[in-house]
Amino acid sequence: MDLFGQYVINGLMLGTIYALVAVGFTLFFGVLDVIKFSHGDVLMVGAFTGFTAAAGAAALGLSHPALQLAATVVFALAGTALLGAVIAKWLILPLKNAPRLNILLATLMLGTALRESVRLFYPDGSNPKAFPALLPTSAWQFGQFTLRVDSTILVVTGILVIVGLHLLINRTRLGLAIRAVAQDEETARTMGINYTLIVLVTFALGSGIAAVAGVMDGLYYNEINFGMGLLLGLIGFSAAIIGGLGNLYGAILGGFLFAALQMIGAVALPFASAYKDVFAFAVVIALMAWKPTGLIPERASDRV
Amino acid sequence: MDAQTPAIEISGLHTAYDKADVLIDVSLVAKPGEITCLLGSNGAGKTTLIRSILGLTPPHAGSIKIFGEEIAGEQTHKVIARGVACIPEGRKMFPKLTVVENLRLGAYQEPSEAEIRHRLAEVYETFPRLAERRNQLAGTMSGGEQAMVSIGRGLMGKPRVLIIDEPSLGLSPLYVKENFRIIEGIRDKGLTVFLVEQNVHQTLAIADAGYVLSGGRLVAGGTAAELKSNAEFHAAYFG
Known part of the structure; x- marks a missing residue:
């Protein structure tokens, strides 16, 4: 039973991370109808920025983990938000009227460039980095079931970010503008919305949220590497697709569903847990064949 | 502000949109507090003119002034900030x-x-x-x-200037009548209305002045009363 509990916590943890990656894909698709394949690598850059900030804070004598964590989060968020806006302004908006495949290919190549740049130019970038344990390492004991404090903080933080995003999109003027641009760019412009600004803010927002996922991943596994964005990006993209691309809640659902599939693959099926990704992706393929427009199709619900 | 400053003043406007729908040397004036209408058949360039004013399709040449301020080529949100609003064709909810x-x-x-x-x-x-x-x-x-x-x-x-694009399109006659009554009410509150329509008779019944666009060029213009009796206008509009 305690093993089952650990798997549930692990699944929630991964589901939160995947959901945070998937909402980025869905936000970008919502406002610009584009798939930004560099998203996973932007996440990786966020994790490395956070890692560097933690090291920098430590070097400056800020020894308290909370201060290092604050530096990690602030720099990771700001760095990726800026990177996301730069990518939108200089790569994606100029290609807006080009065939979709061009944008897909351009962002795929950008992702590779980001990945290789970190590998080549970051000090000892080709080796995994030990991410510092900045969260309390204690644990609560419930009978045989152990609940780690750090996991709990991470899951709760991730869910708060998702709830915050929901409120931002549905309750604020900025969110209203994002939804208007997603539905009808030209009419949104004639309402007086600064279209370019909203696109840049949306890309900054989606990228910042990916950085949260990247830092969470680093804190959870105590390790980051230059290739971490590849699988996380692919999983986030799959989660957004099976949820129904363009739908925020579909993306969140998709993220948790993918994590659940991995856990089922690891625990419940009669083969080695190393096959969990094979199982999860196979189910994703089957789901896409069954519901090509996703579990929450865009037409039946709000876009973004 | 000078009371004589036109709400909209367009001069020498050239715009190309989708190649087929162009404007050639269009000049017009909409006086403040009046309904100025722009009549023309499909493809005459009416929508291109609106897109030019709103900055959705920047003109190649010419000037567009809103209450004396040049806006030609400005981004749409900046045009809106100058007090322009648009009720688009097809409602665009x-x-x-x-x-x-x-x-x-x-x-x-x-x-x-x-x-x-x-x-x-x-x-x-x-x-x-x-x-x-x-x-x-x-x-x-x-x-x-x-x-x-x-x-x-x-x-x-x-807005100071309200652009209305084909409000009668796709509506039942009852709603069209109601809509035109509302547009008159908007003008009576002091707003400048630039009304783009195909529906000649109902439009001229409420408009103060108007222009006729055909093949991207203005072919007639004047007060609503003048337009009603203008032979050239009838020739352009009814062939």
């Missing part, structure tokens, strides 16, 4: 937003929540039906109700 969200977007550049609430109350007074349906998704409403949302949304920005 945000179908998956509620009625009140659609209306609020009309006042997007207004920072004061109190002012927005005040304007909402005004719109609800004009269209009580919208107050009842404020939380309904705009896409689920009838064509006539969507027309109310579209007009209300245009008024939410408290």
Whole structure:
């Protein structure tokens, strides 16, 4: 039973991370109808920025983990938000009227460039980095079931970010503008919305949220590497697709569903847990064949 | 501001949009507080002219002034900030937003929540039906109700110049009549209305002045009374 509990916590943890990656894909698709394949690598850059900030804070004598964590989060968020806006302004908006495949290919190549740049130019970038344990390492004991404090903080933080995003999109003027641009760019412009600004803010927002996922991943596994964005990006993209691309809640659902599939693959099926990704992706393929427009199709619900 | 400053003053405007729909040397004036109409058949360039004013299709040459301020080639949100609003052709609701969200977007550049609430109350007074349906998704409403949302949304920005693109398109005669009555009411409150229409008789019945666009060129212009009796206009418009 305690093993089952650990798997549930692990699944929630991964589901939160995947959901945070998937909402980025869905936000970008919502406002610009584009798939930004560099998203996973932007996440990786966020994790490395956070890692560097933690090291920098430590070097400056800020020894308290909370201060290092604050530096990690602030720099990771700001760095990726800026990177996301730069990518939108200089790569994606100029290609807006080009065939979709061009944008897909351009962002795929950008992702590779980001990945290789970190590998080549970051000090000892080709080796995994030990991410510092900045969260309390204690644990609560419930009978045989152990609940780690750090996991709990991470899951709760991730869910708060998702709830915050929901409120931002549905309750604020900025969110209203994002939804208007997603539905009808030209009419949104004639309402007086600064279209370019909203696109840049949306890309900054989606990228910042990916950085949260990247830092969470680093804190959870105590390790980051230059290739971490590849699988996380692919999983986030799959989660957004099976949820129904363009739908925020579909993306969140998709993220948790993918994590659940991995856990089922690891625990419940009669083969080695190393096959969990094979199982999860196979189910994703089957789901896409069954519901090509996703579990929450865009037409039946709000876009973004 | 000089009372004689035209609300819209366009001179020597050249615009190309989708190659087929072009404007050639268009010059016109809309006086403040009047309904100025632009008549023309499909493909005459009416929509291109609106797109030029709104900055959606920047002109190649020429000048567009709103109350004396040059706006040709400006970004759309900056044009809107100068007091221009548009009720677009086909109403262009945000179908998956509620009625009140659609209306609020009309006042997007207004920072004061109190002012927005005040304007909402005004719109609800004009269209009580919208107050009842404020939380309904705009896409689920009838064509006539969507027309109310579209007009209300245009008024939410408290514009100085209101551009209305083919308000009669796709509406039943009853709604068309109602819409034209509302447009007259908007003018009577002091707003400048630039009304783009194909419906000649009903439009000239409420307009103060007008122009006729054909093949991208202005072929006639004058007061509504002049246009009604202008032989050239009849030739251009009815072939």
